[in-house]
Amino acid sequence: MLQLYNVTKIYPNSIPALLDVSLRIQRGEFVFLVGPSGAGKTTLTKLILREELPTRGQILFNGKSITRLRPSEVPYLRRRIGVIFQDFRLLPNKTAYENVAFALEVTGASRREIRRAVPAVLARVGLADRAHLFPAQLSGGEQQRVCVARAIVNNPLLLIADEPTGNLDPENSWQLMRLFEEINRGGTTILMATHAWDIVDQMKKRVVALSHGRIVRDEQEGAYGYGA
Amino acid sequence: MALRPGTVLYHLREAGLSIIRNGWLALASTGVVTVALLIFGGSLLFVLNTHHVIGDIESKVEISVFLKSDVSPRDVEALGTRLQQRPEVAEVRFISKEEALQIVKQDLGDKADLLAGMEKDNPLPDTYRVRTHHADQVAALAAEVATWPGVEQVRYGQEVVERLLAVTRWARLVGAGAMFFLAGAAVFLIATTIRLSVYARRREISIMKMLGATNWFVRSPFLLEGVILGLTGGLVAVGLTMAGYFPLVSVLESALPFFRLVSERQVLLPVFGGLVLFGLILGTLGSFISVHRFLKV
Ligand SMILES: Nc1ncnc2c1ncn2[C@@H]1O[C@H](COP(=O)(O)OP(=O)(O)O)[C@@H](O)[C@H]1O
Ligand SMILES: [Mg+2]
Numbered sequence: 323m324l325q326l327y328n329v330t331k332i333y334p335n336s337i338p339a340l341l342d343v344s345l346r347i348q349r350g351e352f353v354f355l356v357g358p359s360g361a362g363k364t365t366l367t368k369l370i371l372r373e374e375l376p377t378r379g380q381i382l383f384n385g386k387s388i389t390r391l392r393p394s395e396v397p398y399l400r401r402r403i404g405v406i407f408q409d410f411r412l413l414p415n416k417t418a419y420e421n422v423a424f425a426l427e428v429t430g431a432s433r434r435e436i437r438r439a440v441p442a443v444l445a446r447v448g449l450a451d452r453a454h455l456f457p458a459q460l461s462g463g464e465q466q467r468v469c470v471a472r473a474i475v476n477n478p479l480l481l482i483a484d485e486p487t488g489n490l491d492p493e494n495s496w497q498l499m500r501l502f503e504e505i506n507r508g509g510t511t512i513l514m515a516t517h518a519w520d521i522v523d524q525m526k527k528r529v530v531a532l533s534h535g536r537i538v539r540d541e542q543e544g545a546y547g548y549g550a
Numbered sequence: 551m552a553l554r555p556g557t558v559l560y561h562l563r564e565a566g567l568s569i570i571r572n573g574w575l576a577l578a579s580t581g582v583v584t585v586a587l588l589i590f591g592g593s594l595l596f597v598l599n600t601h602h603v604i605g606d607i608e609s610k611v612e613i614s615v616f617l618k619s620d621v622s623p624r625d626v627e628a629l630g631t632r633l634q635q636r637p638e639v640a641e642v643r644f645i646s647k648e649e650a651l652q653i654v655k656q657d658l659g660d661k662a663d664l665l666a667g668m669e670k671d672n673p674l675p676d677t678y679r680v681r682t683h684h685a686d687q688v689a690a691l692a693a694e695v696a697t698w699p700g701v702e703q704v705r706y707g708q709e710v711v712e713r714l715l716a717v718t719r720w721a722r723l724v725g726a727g728a729m730f731f732l733a734g735a736a737v738f739l740i741a742t743t744i745r746l747s748v749y750a751r752r753r754e755i756s757i758m759k760m761l762g763a764t765n766w767f768v769r770s771p772f773l774l775e776g777v778i779l780g781l782t783g784g785l786v787a788v789g790l791t792m793a794g795y796f797p798l799v800s801v802l803e804s805a806l807p808f809f810r811l812v813s814e815r816q817v818l819l820p821v822f823g824g825l826v827l828f829g830l831i832l833g834t835l836g837s838f839i840s841v842h843r844f845l846k847v
Contacts, residue, residue, distance in 0.1 A: 397759075399762075401762035
């Protein structure tokens with residue numbers, strides 16, 4: 323479903339952030355992207371979302387070249403990919419419900435679709451009773467679950483999470499991982515960039531390790547690994 | 551992108567919130583739009599009325615055909631007949647040199663004795679006063695009649711008309727210059743307002759893009775904000791112009807009955823409609839500039 327062929331990304335006046343990266347992710351996989359800070363994890367997610375273009379190489383998503391998309395097609399790519407960040411990126415002046423509904427509004431969904439989908443997805447992440455609270459009134463774990471709801475309300479093919487547990491305590495981190503597993507069981511492919519070695523070690527999923535912009539390891543049921 | 555009522559309402563609400571947030575700047579840009587359009591509307595109405603007056607004068611313009619002094623009475627009559635037979639001529643009046651002297655005397659009133667003794671050696675020519683059916687026939691007819699034998703000179707209200715036309719040329723030039731300058735300022739202010747709106751909502755914009763909003767969806771509220779600012783400026787300008795113009799029309803009507811301002815609806819409606827449209831264009835232009843420069847996607 324996602325293929326990278328010899329992808330290199332060099333930011334202007336900089337050493338390569340990604341160097342000759344080739345990677346193939348099947349539909350329904352759960353992949354951890356690990357590596358120290360500056361290894362190129364965020365850059366990789368940006369290339370998949372077409373926030374950046376690769377300097378060299380080719381990326382295919384669902385059989386279609388991401389690098390050759392016309393600018394007007396980019397929004398439709400992004401609607402098929404849910405994204406979750408370490409810093410949540412919720413709108414502070416909207417309630418949990420409104421933040422999730424926003425993801426549907428920007429795609430031009432009807433009110434009826436929104437009224438049907440938003441409560442369902444909030445229930446799925448366990449926030450049915452928190453729907454009308456603002457982000458500031460929610461705990462970190464709850465805010466991150468609003469983000470998950472927002473990311474999956476469009477039924478994306480791929481869920482990308484960039485260090486989603488970075489601001490969470492262990493308890494909330496594990497709750498989030500159980501939610502991810504549940505979403506993954508529903509058929510959504512998950513790509514999660516993380517530093518959290520304990521989570522990676524216990525989840526026993528595929529692990530792709532980056533170091534200085536290169537893939538140094540790619541293991542099924544892998545562990546975070548030493549020194550990385 | 552499908553334009554669902556919910557989506558339109560969403561954009562309108564966002565645009566409204568932005569305008570409230572921008573407060574003084576939104577007010578200033580609307581104000582400048584208003585002033586620019588007031589000047590535009592004012593000069594437009596001025597030009598319109600001057601043209602109206604010119605038309606009035608032209609339609610009342612008579613051609614005075616002064617005859618040479620040595621023309622025989624028979625030829626004078628023949629000239630009169632020849633004038634009368636022209637299809638564009640509506641009315642021909644003969645004023646003999648004696649009548650002309652009478653008229654001059656009447657005009658002079660108590661100073662008429664200045665002309666004492668002139669009856670014997672009257673210097674005034676015999677004259678035909680000619681009226682045409684249409685004002686635009688005056689110039690051509692006058693030029694032709696001037697070449698007829700026995701005709702000394704042909705005159706009509708040429709000078710007045712040309713002086714008025716010169717005034718309208720100036721009014722147009724000054725009005726266009728001031729309006730051009732102010733329109734530029736209005737576009738600049740609206741662009742600045744929209745830029746601030748974009749800046750205030752950059753977080754929201756990046757989230758919208760992440761969620762797969764199309765460029766037009768992201769831009770719409772900002773474009774709409776500019777349109778609302780420009781439209782408001784246009785409507786205020788029209789309101790003020792109407793509030794100033796219509797009282798002027800009725801004041802002049804009673805004070806100077808022969809001098810009537812244009813007040814026909816079918817003439818004024820396009821003027822006022824044009825002002826609103828112009829405000830709309832200024833607003834759209836201003837927001838387009840900012841949206842394209844600051845929302846590159
Ligand atoms: N916008 C940018 N401009 C220049 N260099 C960048 C930019 N973004 C990231 N980099 C560089 O690219 C490398 C990889 O960064 P990143 O992908 O953020 O790594 P990670 O997410 O694994 O910490 C780093 O050396 C970083 O400094
Ligand atoms: Mg990163």
